[in-house]
Amino acid sequence: MRIDGSISAIVTGGASGLGQASARALAAAGISVAIFDLNAEAGEALASEIGGSFHKVDILSEESVLAGFDSARARQGQERVLVHCAQASKAGKTVRIDRQTGELSRFSTEDYEFSSRGILVASYRIASIAALGMAALDPLEDSERGVITLTASAAAQDAQVGQVAYGSLKAGVNGLVLPMARDLMDFGIRVNSVMPGIFATPPMLNVPPKVLDVLAASVPFPKRLGKPEEFGSLVLELVRNSYFNGQNIRLDGAIRMPPK
Template sequence: MHMNTCRGVVTGGASGLGEATVRAIVQNGGKAVIFDQSEEKGVRLQNELGEAVLFIKTDVTNEEEVTEAVHQASEFMGSVNTVINCAGIGIAEKVIGRNNVHNLDLFSKVIQVNLIGSFNVIRIAAEKMISNEANEQGERGVIINTASIAAFDGQIGQAAYSASKGGIVGMTLPIARELARYGIRVMTIAPGLFHTPMFDTLPQEAKDSLGKMVPFPSRLGSPNEYAQLAQSIIENAMLNGETIRLDGAIRMQPR
């Protein structure tokens, strides 16, 4: 798929990895619709990037909201042929903590947003995609999910987050196999330590220390590097059914 034909829905697109991906789509001649809970950031980005972008306040876990948002996105762009799922949350809590066991509601919330929210958007958007006219390679759509190296190297306190991201990795191949008959590809990116809003509260010294844990390049990843990989996936029709670690060769220690 050529980027200038990209008609992309980006969840979590108002900041971080999602924002960088929205910018990459627009800079390469495509159109994008942002699904996000942050109205302030979403509207600001829409206003900055102009008529090629639409913000829709959306809870990815809500079936009715996502259904309506995908419909609006299709109306705005003429079709939806790309989905990049970047919406997600994270917590740090031990199974057996100092004062209590892991909060079950928190565990469920992380699974609900990260895993079920991603699947909710996939299933509703894929139903739209199968009606697209196939391009010269027979493609009708591309779906890119965001996992994490925590899916493979989960640290102590990351049980919920790792489980949610491991689920994303696990569903990539079966969905890719199912949607192949329609010419829809499904890929997952598993980022390592990236400079996203969750790192903004850390002092620079802490950021530098985390960056030094990465073999090469020894720094935090840039959201633009995530967007660059997303673009490569969109443009390369042979990329399908796989999870790509984007992590500078880091393997996380237990804590």
């Protein structure tokens, strides 16, 4: 896609981590960026810094998401770029044993359902709403109207113990990509997903330094955590390169996660 000042984007989860890096990369290329997040303070600060706009959006709520799209489009016009990084989920083993009591319990259906709404359903919600708007745009070069990038995870292919919800639902995000790309091919809308490995995002940086050292050493090369700006760089390339379509792309330094 040709990038110039006429292109606008929406980035969910844009107030921090991978979403923030994506918003920065797109804005640096000249794209007008609307940030969707629940963290108003951080989101507004970033929007002010990059010349974008902030919209408080709860990805679990259809009403909130639709209002966010309406607000962003009123500000910057119909987006041609959608980057979905926001998520919500819970962790737990399918069946676990309490080491003190010996009692067995399972990861509840309710917790799995919540995770599904926060990962898989939200990905479809955000992507399909964006696609509906993009489909009405005038086409650019190659008859392209837009590009959607979803965030999966390396866990989609090698989830660890305790990631039954996260791993299976991120695999579901990957599963959305090809049928959605084919659904949208006649409208000139591309769809891809990125599977980040272990990245230096705020939640990860909260773990003890010794754990971070072990994680960094487990990456074949380079032996460090991924930098959010490396994710942002790939997001920008997926916008630029119109032959990326229907792809699930790992960005992980060649790591393959062990069971635990």
